[in-house]
Amino acid sequence: MTVLPADGLSPASDFPDPSHDQWQSLVEGVLRRSGKEVTGAAAEEALSTALGDGLTARPLYTSADVSADPGMPGFAPFTRGSRAVGNTTNGWDVRQRHALTDPVRLNEALLGDLENGVTSLWLAVGGPGGVPVEGLARALEGVYLDLAPVALDAGAGLGPAVRELLRLHEARGHAKATVRGSLGADPLGLAARGGTEPEFGEAVHWAQVCSSEYPGLRALVADALPYHEAGGSAAEELGLSLATGVAYLRALTAAGLSVEEACGQLEFRYAATADQFLTIAKLRAARRLWSRVAEVCGAPGAGAQRQHAVTSSVMMSRRDPWVNMLRTTLACLGAGVGGAESVTVLPFDHALGLPDAFARRIARNTSTILMEESHLARVTDPAGGSWYVERLTDELSSAAWTFFQEIERAGGQAAALRSGMVQERLAATWAARSKDLARRKEPVTGVSEFPAIDERPVEREPAPAVPSDGGLPRVRRDEAFEALRARSDRHLAATGSRPRVFLAALGPASAHTARASFAANLFLAGGIEPVQEPASVDASTAAAAFKASGATIACLCSTDALYAEQAEGVAAALRAAGAEQVFLAGRPDAFPGADVHVFAGCDAVAVLSSVLDRMGAA
Numbered sequence: 001m002t003v004l005p006a007d008g009l010s011p012a013s014d015f016p017d018p019s020h021d022q023w024q025s026l027v028e029g030v031l032r033r034s035g036k037e038v039t040g041a042a043a044e045e046a047l048s049t050a051l052g053d054g055l056t057a058r059p060l061y062t063s064a065d066v067s068a069d070p071g072m073p074g075f076a077p078f079t080r081g082s083r084a085v086g087n088t089t090n091g092w093d094v095r096q097r098h099a100l101t102d103p104v105r106l107n108e109a110l111l112g113d114l115e116n117g118v119t120s121l122w123l124a125v126g127g128p129g130g131v132p133v134e135g136l137a138r139a140l141e142g143v144y145l146d147l148a149p150v151a152l153d154a155g156a157g158l159g160p161a162v163r164e165l166l167r168l169h170e171a172r173g174h175a176k177a178t179v180r181g182s183l184g185a186d187p188l189g190l191a192a193r194g195g196t197e198p199e200f201g202e203a204v205h206w207a208q209v210c211s212s213e214y215p216g217l218r219a220l221v222a223d224a225l226p227y228h229e230a231g232g233s234a235a236e237e238l239g240l241s242l243a244t245g246v247a248y249l250r251a252l253t254a255a256g257l258s259v260e261e262a263c264g265q266l267e268f269r270y271a272a273t274a275d276q277f278l279t280i281a282k283l284r285a286a287r288r289l290w291s292r293v294a295e296v297c298g299a300p301g302a303g304a305q306r307q308h309a310v311t312s313s314v315m316m317s318r319r320d321p322w323v324n325m326l327r328t329t330l331a332c333l334g335a336g337v338g339g340a341e342s343v344t345v346l347p348f349d350h351a352l353g354l355p356d357a358f359a360r361r362i363a364r365n366t367s368t369i370l371m372e373e374s375h376l377a378r379v380t381d382p383a384g385g386s387w388y389v390e391r392l393t394d395e396l397s398s399a400a401w402t403f404f405q406e407i408e409r410a411g412g413q414a415a416a417l418r419s420g421m422v423q424e425r426l427a428a429t430w431a432a433r434s435k436d437l438a439r440r441k442e443p444v445t446g447v448s449e450f451p452a453i454d455e456r457p458v459e460r461e462p463a464p465a466v467p468s469d470g471g472l473p474r475v476r477r478d479e480a481f482e483a484l485r486a487r488s489d490r491h492l493a494a495t496g497s498r499p500r501v502f503l504a505a506l507g508p509a510s511a512h513t514a515r516a517s518f519a520a521n522l523f524l525a526g527g528i529e530p531v532q533e534p535a536s537v538d539a540s541t542a543a544a545a546f547k548a549s550g551a552t553i554a555c556l557c558s559t560d561a562l563y564a565e566q567a568e569g570v571a572a573a574l575r576a577a578g579a580e581q582v583f584l585a586g587r588p589d590a591f592p593g594a595d596v597h598v599f600a601g602c603d604a605v606a607v608l609s610s611v612l613d614r615m616g617a618a
Contacts, residue, residue, distance in 0.1 A: 023060060051278060052433070053235040053399045061387035067394055070284075073380045074304075077291040079284050079393065081339045082304035086380030091371040092335075093342040095151060095308065096364055099124035100354070101464065103135030111142055113360060117368045120149040120181070122344060126157035129464040133160045137168060146174050149181035149216075151308070151342075158185050159202055166214075180216035182267050182308075188244045188413050189223040192230075192422070195470025198414050200251045207252055207265040218306065220248050221267045227422070228271040229314055230472035231430025234282045235396055239403030240422065241268055242289055243413040249297060250412075263294055263302035272309040272331035272343070279334030280383050281392040283307060287339070288397055289404070308342040309335035316351040317478045319485060320446030321458050324348035325362060332366050336376045337383050343367055351476065353460030423472065430475055437477055438605035440525075447478045448604065451524045453488070453498065480605045481525055484612065488527020491617040499615045500551035501583070503532040504542055504574060506558035506566050512536065515585035516557040522598055523555070526608030530555075539569035543577035552615060555583035555598070560590045567591040580614060 028043045038046055047059040071077055074084025096118045100106040110121060121143070124130035130153070131139050140150075145168065154161035162183050169179050185203035190196070207219035224232075224241040232240065245266055252262035268286060272279045287305045294303030311331040316324050325348045335343045345366045347359035355363070371377045383389040403425075410416045417423075436442040443449040466474070476482070492498050501523050505512035520530040531549040534541070546554055554574045556567055563586065571582045571593055584594035598607055 052233045065391040078287040080381040087377040091377040094367045095120040095342045095344045097122040099129045103138035106139040117364045122151045125154040125161040136164050151182040152184040183219045185220045186223045192226045193471045204255045211261045218267045219265045223269040229474045230426045231475045232426045235399035238400035242404040243407040247413045259297045259299035260302040267306045269308045271312045272335040273312045274327040274330040276330045276334035280338040283338030284393045285397040307340040309340035310344040311346045318351045323446040353462045447481045448525045484526040487617045498529045500529045502546045502549040502551040502554040505536045507562045512558045519555045519585040542570045542573040546577045553581045554579045557585045563591040
């Protein structure tokens, strides 16, 4: 209850509501003091952030930005949750992924997870990285399958894996009505990964079996991870998952299932990234869009999408992998707040090989802390009502639906894969994103920003190689900078030292610190060691300092004013001392006489690659 002062007036009554124009005027003033002369809408645009898919995060949202009614949790269009209670009863399902070929080791890992907070298991079965089907019984010894549902990832070996799992349930006396989990059939995802033609027959068969005999099992998963991991955007991920789901509906209803029964056989899997708001909006948009599909198909009550969110492998870095703990925490937060029923947090060392016990512990405890200590699951759709989240959900839904319609016009998901349409679209998206990564407009902490080149590498047992011939690629945000760092490592192994750059800082610390720090950070991202000794040089001391540094290139660092006074003389001294290239931290108009200019937004990958080429770092 709000307690009012004795005069009955609200404490805010003396403060008039500011208008949008007044706020915009204040923004103009702030920007003007930072050297940007912009007015009106341009001022607001200067503070906006591009999100991809043509979407933009603006600096201010109001009630006028909300359009569609999101409804109530548990009711169509299910934007606010597929169930009225959401995850408030027991929290979300903590689903840990395991990909081990040794049944004994796998069993030890499974029991350790289940004893410490994991509530369901996602098992790779068969193939190069999964437990053999004949070892599944040993791997699941001591696992209470009636309490811990199993989600299979069996790929092309679906049939044998399913039969063995159901045999284990029967051998343990579990009634068919009590069996829960996911069989993981995804013929379209398998075709996308392998570049093959999808085969629906076996998936449809098991959907029929589950629908008639195992009400707690879902046979198919519309997995969007292949498209996310190939570089797709959030809207593309959603559009492709919808197209996949619709293709499965067509196959299942053609086999005799009703639309309601077919919808009940589907689970949807999405990537959760460190952009928590985009993850929240994506999961909310996915439910809204699938509800619309079910409505159009004549089954509006069957549109409650069941979601499995997995923290993104694309965002995981191999250098400074400890930062991945922060990324997966944000992703898990977004998945939980976004309403996913099941959440898989990939271990922080996922990109390095097989995770160890410590990494698996941190992964499962991430969900535990967010639920038990941060209480994120106690409120259904906690982001609901946020003007930003609601607007982002609307815009993302619109972009995803447009792409979904493009796929349908192309003949559906299978035809779009067959024609190369999907591959071309994802490749174009990743190419554009790669440019932002190269220019560090999308920074990767510990890799392209604030790298620690002297860190001790984290080593893990190699994971089995994943075949990639003919199918969609698997990309990573760190791949371009990882290649540069690998060249530096090889140079260190061959010569005993890393490539070096001499930072020729001009003037006092107050003048050169900002740009010297920028330059050091930039060169470190390529594994090039910056040397700044002494702290400052001039035309008379630069040559001796450069020769003592052991570097072959130099970079001038200071203010534009000091460049005008000293850059020409210092650059000449450096060249006379043997500098093969003279860089300058700043734009070309600061001092045109430098060989290369480095500045915020420059192509860091191209610059660093050329430096390593010149230094002979293979």
